[in-house]
Every structure is written in C-alpha cells, then in structure tokens.
Amino acid sequence: MxxxxxxxxxxxxxxxxxxxxxxxxxxxxxxKPVASKENVADMLTKPLPVETFRRHRAQLGVRASGSAAMSGADESSWHEKNAE
Missing domain, CATH: 1.20.5 (Single alpha-helices involved in coiled-coils or other helix-helix interfaces)
Structure with a gap:
C-alpha cells in the first residue's frame, strides 16, 4: 500500500x-533549458564556480555582506584563503 x-x-x-x-x-x-552559466536562479539551488556566482549575484542586485564586504576587502582574498 x-x-x-x-x-x-x-x-x-x-x-x-x-x-x-x-x-x-x-x-x-x-x-527551453537554460545553461547554469546563464540561469540566475541556479545560484539559489546549486554550487557554482565563484565567477558565475558573482555574476548572477550582480544580476540580481545582491551585494556581498559580512566582515570582508564591510571592511572593503577584496572578496577573492577570502575565497583564496578558504579554497579546498
């Protein structure tokens, strides 16, 4: 049953x-199917390469938050330090 x-x-x-x-x-x-590289909604549903994520975030008008963004530090430095 x-x-x-x-x-x-x-x-x-x-x-x-x-x-x-x-x-x-x-x-x-x-x-039609849309490639992840062009589909802004994908940033909310799956892991993406950093550059694709940033591009989608900018297209949505979302800004980075957190201590790095508030201090004006470059985001890429955080990603370099925290890369696996």
Whole structure:
C-alpha cells in the first residue's frame, strides 16, 4: 500500500505540472533549458564556480555582506584563503 501523504503530494505536483503544460500550450510559449552559466536562479539551488556566482549575484542586485564586504576587502582574498 502506498503512503497516503506521499501519494497526495505527488498527485498535487502532477496536477500543477499538467496545468503548466496546458498554460504553455494555450499561450504558444516555448520552454527551453537554460545553461547554469546563464540561469540566475541556479545560484539559489546549486554550487557554482565563484565567477558565475558573482555574476548572477550582480544580476540580481545582491551585494556581498559580512566582515570582508564591510571592511572593503577584496572578496577573492577570502575565497583564496578558504579554497579546498
């Protein structure tokens, strides 16, 4: 027997997916994959190379915070010290 809670959530996701597909078809939209290098939302969902992260952050208008940013220190020095 399936777990009832899990089944309900899965069903809800399927319904949302179908509604999105229907909206796309009705409005003549084309959904295309976007490379991480160009997808600003990726900075919120996966680890990225430092330069890609910085570019996405700038595109969103987000500034660096923390002691390095407040002191005016270069961010790259922090990354060099903390690189694995």
């Amino acid at each position: 399936k777990h009832a809670g899990k089944h309900r959530r899965t069903k809800q996701l399927r319904i949302k997916d179908l509604k999105i597909r229907e909206y796309v078809a009705e409005n003549g939209m084309v959904v």
